[in-house]
Amino acid sequence: MHVPDGFLDVPTSVATGAVAVAGVGLALRGARRELDDRTAPMAGLVAAFVFATQMLNFPVGAGTSGHLLGGALAAVLVGPWTGVLCLSVVLLVQALLFADGGITALGTNITLMGIVGVGVGWLVFRLVQKLLPKRTSLVPVAAGVAALATVPVAALTFVLLFAFGGQAPVSLGAVLTAMLGWHVLIGVGEAVITGLVVSSVVAVRPDLVHGARPVLAARRLEVRTDTEVSA
């Protein structure tokens, strides 16, 4: 979903640029609460992994493809603030080194895939997690549902920006319908990949999964109660 230069006009790009700067600024402060000596390397790993998987376009219907956006994945693995930083680094490197996503559109892309993708991913993940029983095996399920939501919401956000700053006189209804339709399908791929990756990490090192902490804390509490009863 990398927006190139020229799709959106200058005022819209300046506005999304301001949103991106504010979002990354807040994330720099917020990430401090999420990262310590042990989890700091996870920021590098998650960003590198998102970059790598974004190269893996999977076919969606005839003639179209999609790739992981990684917002929900990053939010669940390293926390939402660090997730915004991870996605921002990925998008910056893609724009400057790989000509993927415009340079004047960097703010737009950070807003769509970084802030909206990670933000929606984290909120939906926490919501689903609250509704489900507190079990580590359900962390990947909640992550998958969150991932499914992020792609159409990011697509919808693009259409909203396009309504304000689109540079071509095309039918907004047609853009909306097509963007939503294709990105729900891409969202299914996003959900599958996110669920698989999160379940792999949960299987090996659940303590390194930011989104699994409430579940692990609940489990530790139960163990302590048992010991007290037996003593």
Add this chain to the structure above:
Amino acid sequence: MRTRSFVLAGVVVALLLAGGLSFYASSHPDGLEYVAEKTGFLDSADDHAAGDGPFADYATKGVDDARLSGGVAGIVGTLVVLVLAGGLGFAVRRRGSAGQSERADARDKTDA
């Protein structure tokens, strides 16, 4: 698995995906590009300012073999992102944070 081994294994997987599997990725336009083409606003895109860079469009300049060209670009990108995001992570972290996480690491060591 120790944290260091876990991160190292993860990086190896990312390098294999970006450097190897990416060759088999679909080359069809992504959702946005496809919709832009079908609804008629693809032409409003400008040429990319960094379009002549050494790794533009995930191809390494001067390398003719498509598999190698894309693979090198993928590996370079993965490492650049790893260093930048990892450095940022270390820069903003809570330093010398004792408590839960160090106890967990100590537990890992006794497990191993």
